[in-house]
Amino acid sequence: MMDFAVVIGIQSYPGLSDLQGPCGDANRFADWLKRPDGGDVPAANVHVLLSSQFPAPNGVNDAHPILNEVANLFQPFVDAGINDDPLGNRLFIFMAGHGFSDPQSVDESALYTANATQVMPWHVAATAYAEWFRRHWVFREIALIMDCCRTTSPLHKIRAPMVAELQGSAQANTVKTFYAYATGWGQASRERDINGQSQGIFTTALLEALDHATPDSDGCITGQKIKDYIHNVIDRVAGDIRIEAPDIKVDSAKEFVFTKRPQSLGLKIVIELDPFVGAEEVMVTDGRNAEISRFVAQDSHTEILLKAGLYKVVVTGNQRSKLIEVPNDRHAKL
Secondary structure: OOOEEEEEEOOOOOOOOOOOOHHHHHHHHHHHHHOOOOOOOOHHHEEEEEHHHOOOOOOHHHOOOOHHHHHHHHHHHHHHHHOOOOOEEEEEEEEEEOEEEOOOOOOOEEEEOOOOOOOOOOEEOHHHHHHHHHHOOOEEEEEEEEEEOOOOEOOEOOOOOOOOOOOOOOOHHHOEEEEEEOOOOOOOOOEEEEOOEEEEHHHHHHHHHHHHOOOOOOOEEEHHHHHHHHHHHHHHHHOOOOOOOOEEEEOOOOOOEEEEOOOOOOEEEEEEOOOOOOOEEEEEEEOOOOEEEEEEEOOOEEEEEEOOEEEEEEEOOOOEEEEEEEOOOOEEEO
């Protein structure tokens, strides 16, 4: 059974306010999906819809994408659920743009479509779509990723998708899910300039996690591994911008698997000795005080490989030391 993906990026909002990063974020995630060493989703099954694919709007009446254009991407999956015909193995849903949460439900979030206004808040009920596919067992695994705000307004209530509500499948409780929101209920997400390009802070941390998280003993990059990595690096990615913690929901009993790869030897960490007096012995221990590495530094800068975790680096001759947390700390100066 094949994998599928729906990737939405909206940054042109004439009725609200424009954003800078969602289309780029969506393209970057779509690129990861199609990589053989990433999501390995067939390119023909990755459906990307961006506001940048349409002419610049003069106002809300010619702003795209609108709700029907997004719903059309989901329709084949809805049809499969109505026909009780499981369609595929995994479904990835990625949405970046302006979003909001239902004021009466902390578990539901939606993406505003490009023609949304404060008075007419057109939107895609993202969580409701994912839950419908789960209840009707259309996919074995479902990942919903939203780099959107989750602020609330008493005027904006999430409307369920216009799809038939059937009894659902007895197999629904076997579906593996990964629901990840850039921020908590009622909070705002943020974007910033990274390497000269406006990027969503959450998407950037997510993509780093997908490429660098340590696999489990079976070589699987699971939802829990991604969650842990994001929480470890999100403040570093945010830089000087204050952000709220992401809201990532995983089921440890039914782990969603993003990809598989051999266990990494670790990330490159630079050990800098200042002052460097020559031929000094350096010892690295982990959080349980077990020795990980010991070497004689032949230069002021030495590179070593360390997996994610807490470490202590000690120059044994004079007891200079430093605590580092990988992957947040890539440079230890002693």
